[in-house]
Amino acid sequence: MPAPTPSALDELVASLPEGVVITDPVRTDKYRFDRAADPDAGTPAAVVRAESTGQVQTALRWASEHRVAVVPRGAGTGLSGGSTAVSGGIVLSTERMRDIRVDRPGRVAVVQPGLLNAEVKQAVAECGLWYPPDPSSFEICSIGGNIATNAGGLCCVKYGVTTDYVLALEVVLPDGRALRLGGARLKDCAGLSLTKLFVGSEGTLGIVTEATLRLMPPQSPPRTVVAGFADTRAATGAVVAITAGLRPSMLEYLDRTTVNAVEDHLRMGLDRSAAALLVAQTDAEGSTADRELAAIVEACQRHGATEVLATDDPAEGEAFTVARRQAIPALEKKGKLLLEDVGVGVAALPALVAGIEQIAAAREVTIALIAHAGDGNTHPLIVFDPADSEATARAGLAFGEVMDLAIALDGTITGEHGVGRLKQPWLATQLGEDVIDLSRRIKAAIDPLGIMNPGAVL
Amino acid sequence: MPAPTPSALDELVASLPEGVVITDPVRTDKYRFDRAADPDAGTPAAVVRAESTGQVQTALRWASEHRVAVVPRGAGTGLSGGSTAVSGGIVLSTERMRDIRVDRPGRVAVVQPGLLNAEVKQAVAECGLWYPPDPSSFEICSIGGNIATNAGGLCCVKYGVTTDYVLALEVVLPDGRALRLGGARLKDCAGLSLTKLFVGSEGTLGIVTEATLRLMPPQSPPRTVVAGFADTRAATGAVVAITAGLRPSMLEYLDRTTVNAVEDHLRMGLDRSAAALLVAQTDAEGSTADRELAAIVEACQRHGATEVLATDDPAEGEAFTVARRQAIPALEKKGKLLLEDVGVGVAALPALVAGIEQIAAAREVTIALIAHAGDGNTHPLIVFDPADSEATARAGLAFGEVMDLAIALDGTITGEHGVGRLKQPWLATQLGEDVIDLSRRIKAAIDPLGIMNPGAVL
Numbered sequence: 001m002p003a004p005t006p007s008a009l010d011e012l013v014a015s016l017p018e019g020v021v022i023t024d025p026v027r028t029d030k031y032r033f034d035r036a037a038d039p040d041a042g043t044p045a046a047v048v049r050a051e052s053t054g055q056v057q058t059a060l061r062w063a064s065e066h067r068v069a070v071v072p073r074g075a076g077t078g079l080s081g082g083s084t085a086v087s088g089g090i091v092l093s094t095e096r097m098r099d100i101r102v103d104r105p106g107r108v109a110v111v112q113p114g115l116l117n118a119e120v121k122q123a124v125a126e127c128g129l130w131y132p133p134d135p136s137s138f139e140i141c142s143i144g145g146n147i148a149t150n151a152g153g154l155c156c157v158k159y160g161v162t163t164d165y166v167l168a169l170e171v172v173l174p175d176g177r178a179l180r181l182g183g184a185r186l187k188d189c190a191g192l193s194l195t196k197l198f199v200g201s202e203g204t205l206g207i208v209t210e211a212t213l214r215l216m217p218p219q220s221p222p223r224t225v226v227a228g229f230a231d232t233r234a235a236t237g238a239v240v241a242i243t244a245g246l247r248p249s250m251l252e253y254l255d256r257t258t259v260n261a262v263e264d265h266l267r268m269g270l271d272r273s274a275a276a277l278l279v280a281q282t283d284a285e286g287s288t289a290d291r292e293l294a295a296i297v298e299a300c301q302r303h304g305a306t307e308v309l310a311t312d313d314p315a316e317g318e319a320f321t322v323a324r325r326q327a328i329p330a331l332e333k334k335g336k337l338l339l340e341d342v343g344v345g346v347a348a349l350p351a352l353v354a355g356i357e358q359i360a361a362a363r364e365v366t367i368a369l370i371a372h373a374g375d376g377n378t379h380p381l382i383v384f385d386p387a388d389s390e391a392t393a394r395a396g397l398a399f400g401e402v403m404d405l406a407i408a409l410d411g412t413i414t415g416e417h418g419v420g421r422l423k424q425p426w427l428a429t430q431l432g433e434d435v436i437d438l439s440r441r442i443k444a445a446i447d448p449l450g451i452m453n454p455g456a457v458l
Numbered sequence: 459m460p461a462p463t464p465s466a467l468d469e470l471v472a473s474l475p476e477g478v479v480i481t482d483p484v485r486t487d488k489y490r491f492d493r494a495a496d497p498d499a500g501t502p503a504a505v506v507r508a509e510s511t512g513q514v515q516t517a518l519r520w521a522s523e524h525r526v527a528v529v530p531r532g533a534g535t536g537l538s539g540g541s542t543a544v545s546g547g548i549v550l551s552t553e554r555m556r557d558i559r560v561d562r563p564g565r566v567a568v569v570q571p572g573l574l575n576a577e578v579k580q581a582v583a584e585c586g587l588w589y590p591p592d593p594s595s596f597e598i599c600s601i602g603g604n605i606a607t608n609a610g611g612l613c614c615v616k617y618g619v620t621t622d623y624v625l626a627l628e629v630v631l632p633d634g635r636a637l638r639l640g641g642a643r644l645k646d647c648a649g650l651s652l653t654k655l656f657v658g659s660e661g662t663l664g665i666v667t668e669a670t671l672r673l674m675p676p677q678s679p680p681r682t683v684v685a686g687f688a689d690t691r692a693a694t695g696a697v698v699a700i701t702a703g704l705r706p707s708m709l710e711y712l713d714r715t716t717v718n719a720v721e722d723h724l725r726m727g728l729d730r731s732a733a734a735l736l737v738a739q740t741d742a743e744g745s746t747a748d749r750e751l752a753a754i755v756e757a758c759q760r761h762g763a764t765e766v767l768a769t770d771d772p773a774e775g776e777a778f779t780v781a782r783r784q785a786i787p788a789l790e791k792k793g794k795l796l797l798e799d800v801g802v803g804v805a806a807l808p809a810l811v812a813g814i815e816q817i818a819a820a821r822e823v824t825i826a827l828i829a830h831a832g833d834g835n836t837h838p839l840i841v842f843d844p845a846d847s848e849a850t851a852r853a854g855l856a857f858g859e860v861m862d863l864a865i866a867l868d869g870t871i872t873g874e875h876g877v878g879r880l881k882q883p884w885l886a887t888q889l890g891e892d893v894i895d896l897s898r899r900i901k902a903a904i905d906p907l908g909i910m911n912p913g914a915v916l
Binding site for chain 2: 103107108151163164177179180183184188191192193196201204244245247284285346347348372376412413414418419423430432438443444446
């Protein structure tokens with residue numbers, strides 16, 4: 001797609017209030033990359049930091065008229081390159097759209113996309129309510145980005161993913177029209193499920209400018225089990241046993257490499273010798289919590305846990321959750337990371353983990369493994385020295401092989417991060433050509449000029 | 459769309475095993491109507507009772523080649539005319555596709571569309587698992603129809619609707635290609651959310667030939683509160699108060715007309731004098747159940763309930779659930795019914811119920827009201843004498859006015875039954891022309907010949 005002419009760019013700047021459009025390359029540079037840090041990121045012609053739906057409409061009308069590529073961007077914390085800038089295109093940032101209105105009796109929040117997930121959680125908590133989805137990056141990722149990727153998190157094993165909480169959207173189509181999809185009601189089957197189609201569409205269909213989120217009564221203080229295992233198969237076996245019979249509110253897996261990196265980072269006394277740790281929680285109450293906690297402990301012991309700790313102390317439980325959330329920052333200190341997001345049905349988790357270990361051994365690369373184990377969604381993190389070109393090449397091969405393995409196990413190349421540009425080459429292998437063709441037809445029906453996030457997903 | 463020529467019809471009959479295609483008008487007659495009993499139902503050229511995905515593909519390839527309309531049909535229990543036959547078209551019935559496979563450790567069931575909802579529930583219960591969605595018609599409606607309409611039920615207030623349980627679909631597109639969408643994994647954001655787009659599409663995009671359903675551990679035995687109110691505003695006020703703070707596993711509303719019809723039908727000793735009854739359940743355990751039950755009782759009393767009964771006896775609770783489920787059959791004895799399915803955000807429930815009462819008074823029609831009150835989804839049932847042409851006309855006017863009211867309250871014309879042909883004239887008022895246009899473009903991208911369920915929804 002060609003870059004806009006200088007006069008077209010002037011027209012964009014003039015059509016929006018001062019400060020909304022940035023064209024200074026020094027200032028636009030930080031909008032080139034998301035956390036995938038794609039070295040091939042393009043140089044945008046401009047960054048539009050919209051303050052309102054109307055401004056998003058103005059920008060998209062202009063982009064349609066001039067056939068300019070639009071890369072939507074929330075907080076820029078995407079891990080799959082979904083917000084990597086395209087040369088000659090514009091970046092449409094929603095970071096300044098930060099309103100929220102909580103409807104307490106209706107148990108919904110109406111939010112703009114630029115709010116951080118943590119800010120949404122905080123605002124609704126102040127009204128005595130709870131917004132469950134909790135990506136590990138919840139303190140730095142935006143709710144708009146969560147909707148664009150159908151983000152998950154730690155509590156999804158019991159409480160579902162972002163799409164389960166989106167009742168309605170306002171979206172701006174590529175031609176600049178603003179549409180309202182869905183509504184603040186729990187049940188609605190009037191017409192096609194367009195709200196659900198836009199959730200997870202990674203900015204390829206339009207731009208979400210407002211969302212109505214379903215809220216829940218607050219979660220009860222969780223009780224926590226931490227179990228160490230001498231081998232990873234025992235740990236994954238325990239995961240399958242736990243999820244077969246109950247619904248923990250969290251069930252996380254950390255392998256030895258991760259545990260050691262976190263211990264180096266936080267010094268909290270984790271067992272460095274364990275092949276894998278499970279951190280499980282139940283947020284049930286009273287006798288139900290007793291029963292679930294006992295069942296989790298029993299499943300861990302039956303599967304050969306070397307050490308099992310159960311605690312009712314929410315602060316102690318939270319420390320282990322923080323340890324889990326710090327896994328990626330801790331591993332980033334050990335080298336460059338290639339971050340995977342493969343998922344399988346939970347019954348296939350042992351095969352996935354074993355297969356990843358085989359890939360690591362065969363390719364002579366370190367693959368640290370953290371996982372939202374209870375829902376089969378894993379994050380193998382390939383750790384390598386970017387100065388070593390041979391190691392970098394082997395890491396790249398392993399990256400693809402892990403996705404191939406997930407597909408072979410009837411799994412997905414991405415459970416919660418999105419396809420973006422980084423995993424786009426593997427999407428057709430997972431979905432098949434007929435599904436890609438159908439997706440392209442739907443994309444063309446909504447974005448006939450192909451200006452929305454070109455190169456991402458499809 | 460023109461009817462197929464006799465030779466084209468012969469070709470269809472010859473391309474499928476004996477007995478699959480019915481053309482005898484005596485035998486095809488019962489496939490003309492669903493429970494909406496549209497007097498203007500067409501006469502199909504043939505009924506295809508497919509036994510396999512391959513046979514569905516054969517039929518759709520033929521229909522595409524000859525430009526013949528296809529009306530998909532499950533058990534024929536739809537309430538909105540989504541399966542009303544089209545003259546010259548074919549009815550594609552999935553009633554013979556009845557396989558099920560339960561994957562116990564994976565906690566999923568792979569089902570064909572012709573199984574009844576009750577059969578799915580039963581088969582998974584035998585494996586110690588639970589499929590939550592429970593339309594009142596669960597004993598006679600098919601799982602394929604549930605998916606086509608994104609059906610709800612009584613437990614949705616806590617457990618969500620059909621789309622929340624559909625992990626994967628096999629669909630046959632109008633051109634005869636069979637596609638697999640999604641997979642047996644809890645988290646998956648690879649590509650557009652096509653699975654969710656097909657759920658609730660009422661047969662306008664293709665035909666679901668297999669679904670992978672997420673299952674849950676069994677529900678605990680519920681505890682039940684039944685409360686009578688002297689006026690309906692008190693009852694709806696109690697509903698808003700209950701749902702503001704907790705998540706009941708059921709929260710149903712029956713008005714006086716309904717209570718009296720059910721009492722005439724079942725003679726179970728319901729309070730005929732109450733303006734409205736609420737039937738609420740919690741399936742929490744132990745102290746949580748105690749707390750929730752007490753909160754429900756307290757909310758009812760605070761809102762002026764004249765009588766409140768709480769019971770731990772699951773059999774007694776089930777008797778009230780059966781009473782609720784029998785409401786429509788009981789009311790059918792009182793006259794012809796026009797069945798609505800309007801929904802609003804729960805905070806708007808009092809306004810919706812009061813507005814319906816005003817419409818009933820102004821139009822001098824009886825409107826019985828049952829509701830899945832906890833999620834704001836109501837079923838106003840307009841009861842009239844079809845022999846009285848003036849009453850019939852007034853009922854028709856009230857039918858439209860109730861939908862207009864729901865739309866004015868930012869609600870929906872259909873929470874769980876679907877738009878079908880009956881509510882199609884109101885859809886654009888709810889969604890707006892831009893959303894209708896977007897929906898039509900997506901429909902055209904998937905069904906360019908427009909053969910799938912023409913006249914329904916869009």
